[in-house]
Amino acid sequence: MATENLFSQVVPVQVKGQGCEERRINVRVSIELQSTSNPIHRKELVVRLTEDTDPFFLYNLVISEEDFQSLKLQQSLLVDFSAFPQRFIDLLQHCIQEQNKDIPRFLLQLVSSGSHLDHTPSFLNVIETNPFKHLTHLSLKFLPGSDTDIKKFLATCLKCVKKEKLQLEQRLRKTEEDLTRQLNYTQQ
């Protein structure tokens, strides 16, 4: 399986749920394109919502080429599967650009269908607000990660952070050695 990382950025998101107060959080949106060629050639777009400060926050969406056909029909999209990721990323970039404005023109919303955000599917909506109305550019249904999903995700994060930590340790050691050597050389 080949994985192509297309996007991973923190985007402000307005969270809405039944019976809970509206709040704004910073959500990392990660978009990957996964391809398998065995037994048949398949591509899937994997979108993950996480929060850097809350290790248990995880929402997943997997869109296969077939899923995309229904999504396309249902939401009147005019692009095909291969062009979709970049259009989605463009929308996310609009939200990032507008994030510090009092009335952002583009806004990401995470709307829970149940009373508790944690255990029901949620919709990630890209909303444009113009003087006339709220326009929904895209609405994607995400499933909250199960304990198994979260466990796997955290193991991957841990592996990655440990690797970065090791590289830092090596860099620190090398920097200390290099500069001490230079210092000794200069002092001679």
Added chain:
Amino acid sequence: MATENLFSQVVPVQVKGQGCEERRINVRVSIELQSTSNPIHRKELVVRLTEDTDPFFLYNLVISEEDFQSLKLQQSLLVDFSAFPQRFIDLLQHCIQEQNKDIPRFLLQLVSSGSHLDHTPSFLNVIETNPFKHLTHLSLKFLPGSDTDIKKFLATCLKCVKKEKLQLEQRLRKTEEDLTRQLNYTQQ
């Protein structure tokens, strides 16, 4: 709740299970004493087995003062709850000291009661081998961590490694600044 860390070291463990080959792995044994005083004063000894290279390996044992009374009776122990942790640690230290010997006198064994190590309780045994026989000094029953347990454990690890990484970044920056300043000073 107050937590006192009593021990956290990597100990070689011989793993035995029904239908799986005997193998040796390095297991981190962590021992903590947790005390709560609300609503009543309670102490619990929490023992955790993890493997630094396998994020999903997690076994837990919680011994309350009441649990200890049964353990004491059942295994003919002569110490009380407060003295037990140090005696357990002494046994683990023996295993660590003996780890490089061909025939270690003290050995930790993790024995699974079922065919798959991952989903059945396992016994951690401290075994002394003398010329006459194998002597079991202690046998403790551990439960494998559920996905929820592993998820929580990994989140704690991740938080900890991220903190260490941040400290390293700060140290690297400071080292670079300090030594560059010294170098500039010396070159003048």
